[in-house]
Amino acid sequence: MDMLPQGGIDRGSGVALWRQIADRLRQAIVDGEFGEEGAMPGEMALSARFAVNRHTVRAALAGLVEEGLIETVQGRGTRVRSIKRYTFPISRRTRFSEGLAGQFRDRQVTVIEETTVPASERIAAELRLAPGHPLLRLVLVSRVDGLPLSNSTNYFDAKRLGQMGAQVRETGSITRAYAALGIADYVRRSTEITARLADERERALLELKPGAVVMEARAVNDTPDGVPLQFAITAFAADRVTLSLGAPLEEPA
Amino acid sequence: MDMLPQGGIDRGSGVALWRQIADRLRQAIVDGEFGEEGAMPGEMALSARFAVNRHTVRAALAGLVEEGLIETVQGRGTRVRSIKRYTFPISRRTRFSEGLAGQFRDRQVTVIEETTVPASERIAAELRLAPGHPLLRLVLVSRVDGLPLSNSTNYFDAKRLGQMGAQVRETGSITRAYAALGIADYVRRSTEITARLADERERALLELKPGAVVMEARAVNDTPDGVPLQFAITAFAADRVTLSLGAPLEEPA
């Protein structure tokens, strides 16, 4: 448990001690610090390590039990429940399902909201449309094996791609929805990544606790000859997803 | 202030109400919600909006004043201080200074630690060395215009690149340190990105408050003909940096 230094819990920060300990333990769990067995130090050991009362440690562990991350058994101790982290490659040819291929058995894309909105200056510029142009706005949640990984808000030219909502519902995939509308191929023009605390809606959709971190990716997809198709803002649950850039970056010759 | 819905502050989450409000306001500030003037709603309005007592709002604002993000003037109200966000492009040819070119006037790389460590299994594999091979480990902090943007831990083959520490200190740049050691060019093999709360050391080095979010990039650099040079783990302050993938991704022909 190298990442858990002696003490180091901040008082007066506005984050309860139990919460800070829970956050630290969660990070250690996500980082695989407790090995294959997942056996964690006992309450008294954690109490000594964090220099807090045992009850404070108990509160932290109770939080993690409630999150489903650990299980505690009286007399035996505390163990990490099996957790799964997914690596999502980002490239010019980013595809959700193909990107995660081999990492799951079942995948599901749910349309949460479908509305038509006027294009803001920013989105209009990205999609090379006039501000105010009607856009189809699709809010999606993507799950693998029942676990929500991302929540995205997607914008399409409503005049050209107004059927994307219906097609995503029918096919369960943006790639297949495009194909159904006659768009055989698309490529990622750009992606901007930042990170922050998840907001209320993201927490609800991704089943996250307050204080959870998301990586936000803002991306634009074009046809291979450069016609704008989609502007998307995607929040990935940072505890569950790693974004990977590497060898697949290079476009097939 | 669209991103600040009515109410929505969680009780019992282990994060104080004032802290949640401060986090929300900080995010709104970072997202540019308060416009060019930076004028924010008054305490009474925020109190109503978040459905908390005015003093709780005052505690939140005090936190942001202490961070230097805002200034409050009795009788006049609260304004955002000018903040700066940097966009850092990631490509095969990632270079810290060139990547941020045009976004700052002054840049500084500080060597925080220089040690020799045996290669772990993971790093040995990335650098194609034997586990236990001696590695030069350099901990760096990079600042622009005095603002710390990233904290990185870099690993080099100590036998081939043992002088990197001295050269980084002398030249203020990894690229120039490589050049001084006869390595004229290098490319990014892969990058993996995730995000989490900053740990204690990161907070100290990047001047962040408890609960701040960092984006962690794990990257490997090679020579153009594929000889491994460097394994680096970099924590970027998520409030200050956006990682950008896009047009510059394509390698010059």
Next chain:
DNA sequence: TCCATTTGTCTATTTATCTAGACAACTCGA
């Protein structure tokens, strides 16, 4: 200058968190 609006400061009470101590109940290896 006046006054509406805003932040600043003080006192007081209630609620939440942290600490402390003690004992019960369970697990599992010797």
Next chain:
DNA sequence: TCGAGTTGTCTAGATAAATAGACAAATGGA
């Protein structure tokens, strides 16, 4: 079976956070 080690539960007190109310002080527009 015994006992060391572990988690579970209870009572109690101290400290921190949240709420409430009131009034002072400053700003800036009419």
